[in-house]
Amino acid sequence: MNTEKIVVVGSFNIDMVVRADKLPAPGETILGNDFFMNSGGKGANQVVAVSRLGKEKPVFIAKIGNDxxxxxxxxxxxxxxxxxxxxxxxxxxxxxxxxxxxDKQGENSIVVASGANARLCIEDIDKAKDIIEKSDIVLLQLETPIETVEYVAKLAYRSGSKVILNPAPMRNIPDSLLKYLYAIVPNRIEAEMLSGITIVDSNSACAAADAISRKGVKNVIITMGGSGAFVKCDGIFLHISAEKREAIDTTAAGDTFCGAFCVGISEGLSVTDAVKMANTAAGISVTRKGAQSSIPYRKEVRI
Incomplete structure (x- = not known):
């Protein structure tokens, strides 16, 4: 498997992390515990996951500052x-x-100052047009301008690439973008916003997946943290459970899932088997602190 056929277009951020007993309520100041900085950004996290779980160089398209x-x-x-x-x-x-x-349960609250990520533009993408058109899979998120995301999706779709979107952070997504997707990978909250359906059980998750797929997306994978994922593919809906693990930090768990899912698809796994691989990788990541520092290597992920 050649991960150079996987192109990730997205963000790079420096994460500044404070661990605390709880997340602050609006207007509340609390005392934290340890502080650390590390590399992050949804795009960067996902391309690191692809690299660690694959075998050769994936391509990252992004914009950073001259600092x-x-x-x-x-x-x-x-x-x-x-x-x-x-x-x-x-x-x-x-x-x-x-x-x-x-917080001490491993849940997180994140605010992003986009910086140079917000300047990744169509002109930049045109410079990478050849590598996108030669790719097998293009993975996207929403920490870069939506017009750039749609431009990449359209370009990749027309050249026969599988386009996978992680719709985070959630924003208004034009239906014109959704029709270019091979798969969409929202979490529960994002799936609720996309579908207008509150997810409380398997039946409501099925209804949400149906509503999203009717917008033109072939495969819908709704990630549910420790509960695994709900999957709609080939007209079939199913729940794929995850191994129970004690979470200490959920940062980048979703990004690990997305990267692992892309690697699985690139290796010829079915959507459901790729989700199983992604569940395993994400489950390992929540047992470790940090974003990229938590992402496992392929030898740790058995499927």
Whole structure:
């Protein structure tokens, strides 16, 4: 399997993380415990997952600032065996930053200052057009401009690539984007926002998946954390459970899932088997602190 056939288009952020006993309520100040910084961003997390769970260089298309954080970003990505030839540098805007609070149950609250991520534009994508058109899979999220995401999806779809969207952070998604997708991977909250249906059990999850698939998406995978995932594919709806694990930090668990799912699909696994692989990888990640530092390697993921 050649992960260079997987292209991830998205964000790079520096994560600034505070661990605390609980997440603060609006207007509340609380005392935290330890603080640390590490590399993150949904796009970067996902391409690291692809690299660690695959065998060869995936391609990352992103934009960073011409600052110390950006220089560090390039070093981190290259150390992860990622093709950085299409990571563009903005001369004016700083590298993105994410402020993350993690409580003692491992749940998190995240605020992102997009920085250079917001400047990833169609002109940048045109510079990477050849590599996108030669890809087997293109993985997207929503921490970069929506017009850029749709442009990539359309370009990849027309060249026969499988386009997979992780709709996070959730925003208004045009139906014109959804029709280019091979699969969409929302979490429960995102699926509720996409479908207008509150998910409380298997029946409501099925209804939400149906509503999303009717918008033109072939495969719908709703991630449910420790409960696994609900999957709608080939007209069939099923629940794929996950192994129970004690979570200490859920940061990047969804990103690990998305990267692992892409690797599974690229290796010829069925959608359901790729979800099983993704559940396993994400389950390992929640037992570790941090974002990219929590992502497992292939030897740790048995399917």
């Amino acid at each position: 110390l954080l950006g220089k560090n970003a390039m070093e981190v990505l290259r150390a992860e065996n990622i093709n950085t030839g299409y990571v563009f540098i903005d001369p004016e805007i700083p590298t993105g930053v994410a402020l993350i609070t993690v």
